[in-house]
Structures are given as C-alpha cells and as structure tokens.
Amino acid sequence: MENALSPRIYQQVADRITEQIRSGVLPPGSRVPSLRLLSRQMGVNMATINRAYWMLENRGILESRPSSGFYVRPEAAAPSAPSGSKGDFPLQLTSPKKLTSNLETFKYMFSALANPSNLFVSMGIPGLAVLKSQSLQKSLRSSYARPGLKALDYNWFLGYEPLRRQLARHYLDCGLEVPPNQIVMTSGAVESLNVAYRLLMRPGDIVAVESPIILSTMCLQHYGVRVLEIPSDPEQGMDLDFLERALKKFKIRSCLAMPNFRNPMGSLMSDERKKRLVEMLARKGVTLIESDVYGDVHFGKTRPRPAKAFDKADNVILVSSFSKSVAPGVKVGWVLAGGRTMDVFATRWVNTNGTNTLMESAMADFMERGEYRRHLRKLQRHCEESLGRLTQAVLKHFPEGTKVGQPKGGVVSWVELPEKVDGLRLHKEALAQNILVFPGPSFCLRPRFRNFISLGFGSRWTDRLEKAIETLGQLAKKQLAEKH
Amino acid sequence: MKTSPKLYEQVAEKIKTQIDRGILGPGQKVPSVRRFSRQLAVSPFTVVQAYWVLENKGLLQSRPGSGFYVAIQGPLEPPEIQPKASLPVPPFQRMPFDKKVMGEVVHYFSDKNLLLGCPFPDPRSVPASFGKCLDRARRQLGPAVLGFNAPPGLKELRVQLARHYFHSGLDLRAEDFFLTTGAMEAMHLSVLSFLNPGDTVAVESPCFIGFRTLLDCMGIKVVDIPTDHRYGMDLGLLKKALGRHKVKACYAMPNFSNPSGCSMPDENKKALVEMLTEREVPLIENDIYGDIYFGKARPKPAKAFDKEGWVMLCSSFSKTVGMGVSVGWAVPGRRFTECIGLKVLPFTPSAPLLEKAFANFLALGAYERHLRQVRKMCEDNLRHYQETIATFFPQETRTARPQGGLSLWVELPRKVNILRLCQETAKLGINVNAGGVFSVTFDYSQCLQLYFAVPWDEKVQKTLKTVGELAKKQLVEKH
Numbered sequence: 001m002e003n004a005l006s007p008r009i010y011q012q013v014a015d016r017i018t019e020q021i022r023s024g025v026l027p028p029g030s031r032v033p034s035l036r037l038l039s040r041q042m043g044v045n046m047a048t049i050n051r052a053y054w055m056l057e058n059r060g061i062l063e064s065r066p067s068s069g070f071y072v073r074p075e076a077a078a079p080s081a082p083s084g085s086k087g088d089f090p091l092q093l094t095s096p097k098k099l100t101s102n103l104e105t106f107k108y109m110f111s112a113l114a115n116p117s118n119l120f121v122s123m124g125i126p127g128l129a130v131l132k133s134q135s136l137q138k139s140l141r142s143s144y145a146r147p148g149l150k151a152l153d154y155n156w157f158l159g160y161e162p163l164r165r166q167l168a169r170h171y172l173d174c175g176l177e178v179p180p181n182q183i184v185m186t187s188g189a190v191e192s193l194n195v196a197y198r199l200l201m202r203p204g205d206i207v208a209v210e211s212p213i214i215l216s217t218m219c220l221q222h223y224g225v226r227v228l229e230i231p232s233d234p235e236q237g238m239d240l241d242f243l244e245r246a247l248k249k250f251k252i253r254s255c256l257a258m259p260n261f262r263n264p265m266g267s268l269m270s271d272e273r274k275k276r277l278v279e280m281l282a283r284k285g286v287t288l289i290e291s292d293v294y295g296d297v298h299f300g301k302t303r304p305r306p307a308k309a310f311d312k313a314d315n316v317i318l319v320s321s322f323s324k325s326v327a328p329g330v331k332v333g334w335v336l337a338g339g340r341t342m343d344v345f346a347t348r349w350v351n352t353n354g355t356n357t358l359m360e361s362a363m364a365d366f367m368e369r370g371e372y373r374r375h376l377r378k379l380q381r382h383c384e385e386s387l388g389r390l391t392q393a394v395l396k397h398f399p400e401g402t403k404v405g406q407p408k409g410g411v412v413s414w415v416e417l418p419e420k421v422d423g424l425r426l427h428k429e430a431l432a433q434n435i436l437v438f439p440g441p442s443f444c445l446r447p448r449f450r451n452f453i454s455l456g457f458g459s460r461w462t463d464r465l466e467k468a469i470e471t472l473g474q475l476a477k478k479q480l481a482e483k484h
Numbered sequence: 485m486k487t488s489p490k491l492y493e494q495v496a497e498k499i500k501t502q503i504d505r506g507i508l509g510p511g512q513k514v515p516s517v518r519r520f521s522r523q524l525a526v527s528p529f530t531v532v533q534a535y536w537v538l539e540n541k542g543l544l545q546s547r548p549g550s551g552f553y554v555a556i557q558g559p560l561e562p563p564e565i566q567p568k569a570s571l572p573v574p575p576f577q578r579m580p581f582d583k584k585v586m587g588e589v590v591h592y593f594s595d596k597n598l599l600l601g602c603p604f605p606d607p608r609s610v611p612a613s614f615g616k617c618l619d620r621a622r623r624q625l626g627p628a629v630l631g632f633n634a635p636p637g638l639k640e641l642r643v644q645l646a647r648h649y650f651h652s653g654l655d656l657r658a659e660d661f662f663l664t665t666g667a668m669e670a671m672h673l674s675v676l677s678f679l680n681p682g683d684t685v686a687v688e689s690p691c692f693i694g695f696r697t698l699l700d701c702m703g704i705k706v707v708d709i710p711t712d713h714r715y716g717m718d719l720g721l722l723k724k725a726l727g728r729h730k731v732k733a734c735y736a737m738p739n740f741s742n743p744s745g746c747s748m749p750d751e752n753k754k755a756l757v758e759m760l761t762e763r764e765v766p767l768i769e770n771d772i773y774g775d776i777y778f779g780k781a782r783p784k785p786a787k788a789f790d791k792e793g794w795v796m797l798c799s800s801f802s803k804t805v806g807m808g809v810s811v812g813w814a815v816p817g818r819r820f821t822e823c824i825g826l827k828v829l830p831f832t833p834s835a836p837l838l839e840k841a842f843a844n845f846l847a848l849g850a851y852e853r854h855l856r857q858v859r860k861m862c863e864d865n866l867r868h869y870q871e872t873i874a875t876f877f878p879q880e881t882r883t884a885r886p887q888g889g890l891s892l893w894v895e896l897p898r899k900v901n902i903l904r905l906c907q908e909t910a911k912l913g914i915n916v917n918a919g920g921v922f923s924v925t926f927d928y929s930q931c932l933q934l935y936f937a938v939p940w941d942e943k944v945q946k947t948l949k950t951v952g953e954l955a956k957k958q959l960v961e962k963h
Contacts (some may be wrong), residue, residue, distance in 0.1 A: 113634070133627045140629070140837070144618045187665045187810060190832045198701055203681050222676055327630035331665070331835040350698045351672055356665070356810045358618070358838060 008301045009044055013052035018061065021072055028074040032062060058385060060392030082234050082265075082403040082416030082452070089231040089239075091246055093206060094445045096224050112436050119468050120456075122438035124263045124412050125328050126297070126379055127459030135375075136326070139365035143358050158345060159185020159334070160360035166367035167334060174295065175305040176336075184335045184344045185355045189293050189321035190216055191348070192333040196289045196317050199340070199347045201225045205253040208246060208286075210238050212443030212452075214263050217256065228252065229445060234405045234414050237262060237269035240276055247284050254287045259307045261294035264443055264454035265414040266407025274307040282313040289317050293324040296376050297458075298409035299384045314338040322363060324411070325376065332359050383411055386457040393466055394455070397473030399480050404455075411458030417451045421476045426453065429475050435468045491526060495534035498524075503543060503554055511871035514544065514552045548780075600916050600947060603742065603803065603890055603935045605858060610806050613850040614841070621840035632833030635824050637663025637813075641839045644846035645813060652774065654788040660815045662824055663834050667772045668694055670798035670814035674768050675733075677822035679704055683732040686725055688717045690893075690922030690931075692742045692770065695735055707731060708925035711741065713884050713893075716748030719755055726763055733766050738786045740773040740889025743922055743933040747887055753786040761794045766819065771799045773889035775855050778863045783888070793817030801842060803890060804851075804858055811838045862890060865936040872945055876952035878959050893919075894932040900955045902929055908954050914947050 020026045032038075035053070039046040053070050056062040062070045112118050158164060164180040171178050186192045193216055201207065203224030209217050211229035220227060228246055232238045238257055246252065257277065259269040269277070281288050292306045308318040317340065321333030332355070337344040348355075366372050387406070394404045394415060405414040417423065423439035430437050440449025453472075459465065489497070502508045514520075517535070521528040535552045538544040545555045622629055636642065642658035649656050664670045679685065681703035687696065689708035699706055707729055709722045717736050725731060736756070738748040748756065760767050771785045787797040796819060800812030811834075816823045845851045869892055873883055878900065884893040896902065906918045919931025932951075938944060 128627055128630055131627075131630065133630060136630065137622060140622055141619065144615045187669075188832065191665075203703065224681055328632045328833060329628075329630035329835050329837070331632075346697070347701065349668075350694060350701055351668065356835065356838070358809060359835065 008299075010048045010052040010055065011299070013038070013042065013044070013049055014055050017052065017056060021061065022080075026072050028072050030072050031068075032070045032072065034069055055384075055388060058388030058392065060388075060395050080403045082405050082414050089211075089229075089242065091242075091249060092228070092446075093250070094227045094229070096203075096221050096226065098445065112431060118431070118434045118436045119464060120436045121465065121468050121472070122264070122412070122436065122454045123456040123458060124454075125324055125456075125458060126383065126411055128327055131327055131375065131379075135369075135371045136362065136366055139362040139369070139371070140358075142365050143361040158183065158341070159355050160357055160364060163332075163360045163364035163367070164334075166364050170367065170372075171306075171336075174303045174309070176309040178308075178336050182336060182338055182341045184337065184341060184348055185360060186321075186333040186335060186348055186351075187355050188328075188331045188333045189291075189319070189323050190219075190333075191351060192319035192321055192335050193289070193291065194219060195335055195344055195347045195351055196319055196337075197223055198351065199343055200254045200287055200289070200317075202253075206250050208243060208252050208255040210257055210262065211445075212264055212440065212449060213445065214258070214291075214443070225253075227445065230255075232262070232265065232267060234265040234267050234407075237267040237273065238277065240273060240280065243277070244280060247280065247286070252284070252286050254289060255281055256289045256291070257307065258291045258294070260292055260304045261297065261407055261410025261412075263294065263410065263412050264438065266405050266410045266412055268304060268408050269307070271305060271310075274305065275310045278307050278310045278316060282311075282315045285315075287315055287317060289319065292318055292320045294410040295320070296325040297379060297383060297411060299380055300408055304409070308336060311338070314340075317344070325379070326363075326366075326372075330359055330363060331356055332363050380409075382460070383409075383457055386459065386461045387413065389461040389466075390455060390457045390469070393469040394473070397470045399473070399477050402476075412454055412456050415453050415455055417453065417476055418480060419451050421451045421479050423449070423451055423453050425479065426472065426475055430468075430472055433471055435471060437472060492530045492533035492537065495520075495524060495526065495531055496537045499534065499538060500543060508554050510554050510874050511867060512554050513550075514554060516551055600914060600934050600944075600951070603937060605804065605806060605890075605937050611850065611854050611857070613848070613854070614805060614845055617844040617848070617850065618837070618841040620844050621837055625836055625840055629837050631836060633663070633836050633839055634833050635662055635827035637661075637834050638836065638839035638843060641811075641843040641846070642813075644843050648846060648851075649785075652782040652788070653784045656815060660817075660820070661813050662816070662820070662827065663839060664800075664812045664814060664827075665810040665834065666802055666812040667770065667798050667800035668698075668812070670800070670812045671695060671768060671770065672698060673823050673826045674766075674796040674798060674814055674816055674819065675699070675702065675704075676826055677816065677819045678766065679732055684729050685733045685735060686722060686729075686731045687735040688737065688741060689926050690744050690919065690928050691735070692737065693921060695768075695770070706924075708923050710926055711744055711746050713744065713746045715752055716741065716746050717752075717756065719752060719759065722756070723759060726759070726765065731765055733768060734760055735768045735770070736786070737770045737773070739771055739783045740776065740886055740891070742770075742773065742889065742891045743917065743919070744893045745884045745886030745889055745891045746893075747783060748786070750784060750789075753784065754789040757786050757789040757795060761790070761792050764794065766817075767795045769795050769797050771797055772803050773891075774799065775804050776859055776862055776890065777888035778859060778866075779887055787815060787817075790817065804855060805845075809838055809842075811842055859888075861939060862888075862936060865938070865940050866892065868940045868945070869934065869936050869948065872948045873952065876949045876956075878952070878956050881952075881955075890935050890937045892934045892936055894934060896930055896932060896955055897959065898930060900930070900958050902932060905932075905951070905955055905958065909951055912950060914951060916951060 017032060026032060035046050035049045039049045053062055057064055060073060063073045064070050113120060164183045167183055168178055168180045186195055197219065201223035205225045206228055207220060207225045208228045208230050210232045228250060230238055230243050230246060237259055259274050261268055278288060288307060290307045295304060295306055298304055306318055308316040318336040322330040335344050391404050394402060399418050401418045403416040407413055424441055427437050427439040438454045440452030443449060499514060508514060517528050517531045521531045535544055539546055543555055544552045546552050639658055642661040645661055646656045646658050675698060684705045684707060685699055686707045686709050688711050707725050709725060710718050712718060716738060738753050740747055767786060769786050774782060774785055777783055785797055787795045795817055797815040801809055814823060870883060873881060873894065878897050880897040882895045886892060902918045906916055909916055917933040919928035919933060922928055
C-alpha cells in the first residue's frame with residue numbers, strides 16, 4: 001500500500017547511499033557503485049539512479065569525476081539532523097503580557113525586511129522567480145475582463161464559489177473530503193489564523209503551541225490567553241507524549257499545530273502521529289487549529305494529508321492560504337471549519353467583511369486550467385534543488401559540527417550551529433552586512449535555541465545567496481575563534 | 485368689493501385640484517414652468533410663485549436642476565425616539581454574540597436574491613474605466629503584481645487619497661494614511677490598537693451591526709447613544725454618558741449613518757470632536773458613505789475638526805466601487821504607530837494590484853466621474869423607494885429622509901410584526917433587515933432597514949411592493 005509519506009524511488013536510493021556513508025561503509029573519497037551496477041542490483045531505471053546521484057551531488061555528498069563516476073566527497077559528511085526542543089522542557093505557562101517580551105527586540109526586523117538592499121535568507125515564502133507569472137497574469141486578466149467583470153461580483157458570503165469548488169477538489173486529492181460550502185475564504189493566511197483565534201480564544205484560556213513558535217503566534221497577545229509551549233522534533237514534529245502530560249495537568253482549550261512542514265523546522269508528522277494528535281485532543285474536547293500552508297510544497301510523491309483528514313469528531317479547524325505556495329501578493333486564504341462554518345463566517349465578517357474577489361476569481365481560473373498543479377510540481381522540484389544547494393553551501397562554509405535539517409517539503413530549514421555560536425549576535429552582525437537571518441531566539445518565548453538559525457530555500461539559488469551563506473559561515477567561525 | 489384671488493393663487497389652486505384628484509401622483513413631475521406659463525398664458529414668474537406656495541404647503545418638492553415634483557404623501561418623519569429629557573443615561577451592556585442575529589445576516593448573504601438587503605453597489609454599475617485601470621496596473625507592475633506592499637501600503641494611492649480628502653475640506657498628508665483590506669479591517673485595527681476586553685465604548689444607536697459584533701467578539705461593553713434624524717448622535721446624552729461611565733472610545737458615522745441614514749451638521753461634528761478631545765477619548769469615525777451625498781458638496785468628515793489627532797477615520801471603496809475590491813484605509817491620528825504595528829506583526833502586507841489600480845483610478849479623475857454617477861443613481865433610487873413606499877406600504881408608514889448613503893430607515897405601524905414580516909419576505913427570497921437587531925438598549929422593533937444600492941427597475945419595484953403588501957396583510961388580519 002502506498003503511504004502518503006512514502007518517498008519517491010530516487011529518494012529511497014539516495015537515502016540508502018546516505019546511510020552507507022554515515023555508517024562508514026562508503027568512506028570519504030571512495031567510489032560509489034556505477035549507475036549501471038546499482039540499477040541492475042536494485043532493479044530500477046538508470047535514470048532514477050542518476051537522479052539520486054545528482055541530488056546527492058547537489059547536497060554536497062557526492063562528487064562526479066569526469067569519465068570516472070561518482071565519489072563520496074572527501075570533506076563532506078552527510079548532514080546530520082539538528083536537535084529540537086526536547087530535553088529539560090518545562091511544563092510552564094506564559095502569560096499574555098510575556099508573549100511579546102521578545103517582540104520588541106525583533107520589531108526592527110520588519111523594517112529590515114522592507115529594505116530592498118537587505119537579502120532575506122530566512123524567507124518562509126517561495127521566491128517570485130519560480131512562478132510562471134504569465135500564466136497567473138492571464139488568470140488575472142480573465143477576472144476583470146468584460147463581460148462578466150467577475151472581479152466585482154457580489155461575494156459576500158463564504159467567498160467566490162468557483163474557487164471554493166476548486167479547493168474542495170484539491171483537498172479531495174489530499175485525502176480530505178470537504179464540501180465547498182464548508183470553506184470560508186479570507187484575505188490571507190494571517191487573517192485565516194486571526195479568524196480562528198477570534199472564534200476560539202477567550203481571555204484566560206490556555207493554548208498549547210509547538211515550540212519553536214511561529215511569529216504569528218505572538219498575535220495571541222490580543223486575546224488574553226496563556227500559552228503553553230510543547231517541544232517538537234525537527235523530523236517528527238510535536239512531542240505527543242509531552243502534550244499528553246500537559247493535557248492531564250492543564251485545562252487546555254485549544255492547540256495550534258502545523259503538522260506539514262512546520263516553519264521554522266520543516267518537520268512533518270506521520271499519518272499515525274497526526275491521527276494520535278487529533279484523537280488525543282478530541283477526547284479532551286480541545287480544538288486543534290491546524291495551519292496547512294506548506295502542505296502543497298512537498299517533495300514526496302503524494303501530498304501529506306492534513307490532520308483534518310483524521311478528524312472524525314469535527315474538532316479540527318484548518319487554516320491555509322496561497323501565500324506560501326504561490327505568492328504573498330495573492331492575499332487569498334481560507335478556513336475549513338466543518339460544523340462551525342457559520343461561526344467562522346461571522347467572525348471573518350467582523351474582521352474584514354468582504355474578501356478579495358478579484359484575486360479569488362483569478363485563482364479559481366488558475367486552478368481550473370491545471371496551472372496550479374503545474375506550478376506546484378515546478379515549485380517542488382525547485383525547492384528540493386535549492387535545499388540541496390543550501391545544504392551544500394552550509395556544510396562547506398559553516399563551522400564544523402553545524403547541523404542542517406533536511407525537511408521533506410516546505411521552504412525553511414532549521415540549522416543548529418556549534419553551541420558556542422550566538423545566533424542573535426550572528427543575526428546582528430549579518431544585518432550590518434545587509435543579510436537578514438532569523439535567529440533561533442526569535443522563535444521562542446523563553447531564552448532558548450541560542451545557537452540556531454533558520455534558512456529558507458524557496459528562492460532561486462543565486463551567487464548572491466551562496467555568498468551570503470559564506471558570509472554567515474565566516475561570521476560564525478569568527479565567533480568560535482574568538483572564544484578560544 | 486370682493487377681492488378675487490391673486491393670479492398665482494388661482495394657478496396654485498389648479499395644480500392642487502389635479503393632485504387631489506390623483507391626476508398628478510406622488511413623486512410625479514409637474515409641468516415645467518415655461519410650458520405651464522405658455523399653456524395658461526400667464527407669466528413664468530406667476531407659475532413659479534404658485535409652485536412656491538405649494539412647496540411651502542408641502543404639496544410640491546423642488547429638485548435643483550430638475551424642476552418641481554408632487555411631494556410624496558404621508559409624513560416622512562423619523563421614527564419616534566423618546567424625548568431627550570426623559571431619557572436616562574443608557575446603561576452599558578454587552579450585546580450577546582447573538583447567533584440568531586448572525587443567522588439572519590448569513591441568511592441575507594446566502595440568498596441569491598439580494599435586492600433590498602444589499603449594501604453594495606451593483607457590479608453592473610462599475611465603469612469600464614476601472615477595468616482599464618486594473619489592466620494598466622497589472623502591466624505597470626509586471627511580475628511584482630504578486631509581490632506585496634509593506635504597510636502602510638502604496639504611497640501613490642495614499643497621495644491620491646490625501647488629495648481626494650483635500651477636496652472634502654480635510655487636510656491630510658499621505659503619511660497619515662495606512663491602507664487596509666477594507667473599512668472593517670481599518671476599524672478592527674483601530675479598536676485593537678487601544679481597547680482591551682472589559683472596556684466600554686459609546687456607540688451611536690441604531691448602530692452598524694458589524695461594528696457591534698466586533699466589539700462583542702472582543703469582550704468590549706457598549707453604551708448606546710440614541711440618534712436624532714436631523715442631528716445624528718445625541719450629544720447631550722453622550723456628555724452625560726461620558727460623565728457616568730468610563731468610556732474609552734466613541735463610534736459614529738457622522739455622514740449618512742448605517743442604518744438610520746441620519747447625518748450630523750458640521751457644528752455637531754465639531755462639538756462632538758471637541759467634547760471627546762477634552763476628555764482624550766478617541767472617536768472611531770466610519771466615513772464609508774461620505775462620498776455618496778445628494779447635496780451640493782461633500783459633507784466634511786468629523787476628522788476635519790480634529791486638531792489633536794483623537795479621531796480615527798476609517799473608510800473604503802467597497803460602497804462606491806464594489807465589495808470585491810477590498811481596499812480600505814485608516815487615518816488613525818495619534819494611534820498611527822500602534823495601528824501600523826498591528827499590520828507589521830503579524831506581517832499582513834497588502835496586494836499591490838488593487839492599490840495600484842485605485843491609484844490610477846483616482847489619478848485619472850475616473851473615480852470622481854464614477855462617483856457622480858453613483859450619487860445620481862442612488863438619489864434616483866431613493867426617490868423611487870419613497871414613492872413606492874408611499875403608495876404600497878401601510879398608511880402610517882414613515883421613512884427617514886437621508887441626504888446620502890445607501891440606507892433607508894423605515895418605521896411601520898405598531899400593529900405590524902416586523903420579525904414576522906422579515907420571515908415572510910425571506911420565504912419569497914426577499915431580504916430586508918429588521919430594525920430590532922441594531923440596538924439592545926432602544927427598541928427599533930418597528931423599523932426596517934432597506935438599502936437602495938441596486939439600480940431601479942421593475943423587479944425592484946415589485947419586490948418592494950410585495951414587502952408593503954405583506955405588511956398591509958398583517959394589518960387586515962388584526963381587525
């Protein structure tokens with residue numbers, strides 16, 4: 001049976017080779033089996049093996065020597081996974097006021113973001129260059145072409161109906177059956193989240209969130225709720241045992257999670273874990289707010305299912321948008337709330353009243369013509385390649401012992417530097433050189449992840465990016481040298 | 485010697501007879517001065533005098549640039565609001581987040597037949613020039629069309645807006661604005677920037693449901709301040725309420741309020757702003773209908789009287805261009821930094837295409853041209869509504885006389901059960917808003933709110949007529 005998470009064959013080949021290198025069977029400098037040999041041995045197409053090797057080369061694990069074959073790169077060990085937020089994690093609440101305690105430190109980051117001369121290397125949004133914008137422009141034109149002028153059509157209820165139908169069809173392919181009239185459109189990912197917050201959060205409530213948190217979690221300050229951080233692992237996602245203990249100790253009202261390619265770690269929960277999460281919360285009557293913005297950007301063969309697909313008790317509210325899979329300027333998001341659709345609608349109505357019909361009708365056209373699928377395939381390939389290039393660059397330029405996460409989707413990777421490197425200092429020194437990188441401490445409410453940074457791989461790989469990674473590496477190395 | 489009536493009196497008598505006999509019906513145009521004078525072989529001035537006499541008696545109405553019309557029958561008066569003296573200072577209350585109310589709202593929205601419950605202009609009335617501006621913006625932006633504008637939004641559009649307001653008697657700079665996805669977001673951010681759960685806000689009553697629901701969602705308490713149809717918000721009561729309760733903010737629509745349609749005279753706007761400034765209470769001003777005025781000049785927003793930055797002006801293009809174009813703005817005065825902060829974190833940038841398109845639309849003067857058409861259409865619609873109500877609704881029905889906006893407030897006789905009426909009309913696919921949902925303190929259960937945003941045609945007339953007939957049917961039953 002095909003699992004949603006089963007990797008493509010070339011990935012399986014690559015994993016096998018990586019494992020051999022890690023365990024020392026294939027030491028640095030040794031030749032790996034020829035394409036022909038391995039293809040015969042494994043019974044797969046030569047092109048598949050070639051793709052696997054090419055990917056490993058991209059990641060800096062193999063190198064090809066002309067007319068000789070592929071060799072394990074002498075200097076590069078395979079990337080090892082960074083650690084998550086496990087260990088001595090306290091079961092502790094954070095009051096609403098404290099939610100913004102580290103906010104002030106990072107407010108200037110957004111002005112840095114608006115400055116075009118800064119290169120933003122932690123970007124959680126794919127670069128515009130990937131998008132075949134001609135095609136989307138065609139959809140846009142169709143939305144305000146006369147006759148019809150769909151752009152200005154009455155659109156006050158749940159949102160542009162043809163788009164909701166397209167989305168319902170899209171979700172069907174992701175293993176989630178949702179009728180179009182249970183999809184409420186919003187004006188973007190942040191509004192989707194805000195609508196869910198506004199609907200569920202009451203002052204004094206306890207909300208469980210994954211740690212490291214995402215920046216929009218800080219919006220919770222407006223709702224007067226207390227936050228409980230749940231540690232999570234860069235590969236498996238939320239620590240469910242910890243959550244179970246937390247559920248016993250506290251009366252938790254809702255839980256925020258991003259099971260598919262969670263920013264900033266890129267972690268992916270397995271179907272079993274998603275199921276366990278949903279069931280565990282349903283038993284306690286805790287609503288799960290699931291953000292699925294990166295779900296469509298997956299490298300595996302099939303799209304990972306949202307946790308909402310396991311939701312039998314109508315206890316999961318799924319929020320998503322096109323800003324992470326297409327472009328931020330689309331400003332179209334949605335909320336799937338099952339039986340609470342009307343409440344979600346009412347809440348959105350209070351937030352922003354109408355939504356952006358112009359973009360909604362353009363996106364409906366974009367999906368209808370199959371362009372969204374095509375775009376996703378391209379984006380997936382592109383992100384995977386960029387991740388390889390990024391990994392290679394980090395392993396090359398960063399101090400020894402740096403660990404780079406290898407997410408199976410999304411556009412962000414979590415990087416653990418040697419313990420003595422101060423991520424915040426790195427961030428400040430890099431900004432002086434016009435490189436904007438998010439340090440680990442910006443993702444948590446308590447001093448933690450000091451030696452972590454997040455790096456995005458959604459943009460097209462350029463020399464400028466390569467150079468920026470090199471600079472970051474040098475700055476980190478300089479810190480290490482000083483301490484000795 | 486018996487003095488014969490003056491010539492103009494005779495002419496007036498002639499017209500009056502025609503009206504009494506029903507030959508000239510309510511809302512119909514009377515013969516033009518020139519034609520009538522030729523017909524009767526009297527001087528045009530005599531006819532004008534006759535028409536003035538009739539206008540003074542309330543039988544005729546003059547419409548500038550159009551001529552004289554037979555006045556619409558029935559006293560067009562505001563709903564009875566109890567005299568000020570006997571009104572106690574309203575207690576603050578929390579409006580329950582009423583699922584029933586929301587259910588009704590949802591019902592209007594879900595229905596395909598949006599005629600009377602629709603507060604947005606008909607998409608058909610959007611000029612082709614806007615489509616052109618969109619296309620131009622798309623070409624100008626190129627691939628950046630999918631990028632984003634960081635808060636406070638496209639400078640070009642903010643400059644155009646400042647210019648637009650300058651023509652309304654309000655001096656603003658582009659730096660005073662930030663752009664939002666609509667007026668509702670502008671108000672939402674304004675509220676978030678300084679109000680906390682448990683605070684109290686004084687709101688005009690009847691009050692726009694969206695704003696009330698917003699306050700309620702945030703756990704904010706409300707003091708209802710009644711409005712008078714000629715002066716808008718009752719400032720005397722507001723003053724008392726400010727003294728009695730710890731009011732943290734005030735909400736009003738000084739120009740063509742939704743739903744009551746009433747406006748504040750400039751002196752009252754000024755007094756309101758001064759009263760609030762003195763107490764350092766911010767005014768959240770919803771000016772979304774300000775551009776749809778029927779008079780000669782655009783009424784000033786209350787913001788025009790704001791010297792110290794206590795007024796937070798919120799508005800959008802959704803009522804003038806269409807609701808699918810979600811661009812709004814706020815001028816939050818001294819709360820600017822806080823509001824921008826709320827746009828910056830979480831990072832909610834805005835879409836470049838629409839902002840650019842509107843910048844083009846305003847720069848080309850096409851918006852102003854479009855507004856002229858909208859105003860004319862709405863004024864015509866209102867007249868048709870008034871006529872139809874006068875003809876087909878129960879006799880004691882009264883309506884407000886809005887001088888702009890899109891909302892008509894109608895008061896029906898006591899014996900008509902409005903909720904039942906709404907249910908009955910809903911079954912026929914007709915949506916009207918029951919007045920009862922607009923306030924908890926005051927009783928508007930005899931009121932109906934109608935929007936006159938859609939272009940008038942037979943279908944609209946028929947729909948409106950059906951509402952009137954259903955109301956009449958209720959009256960007959962009771963006897």
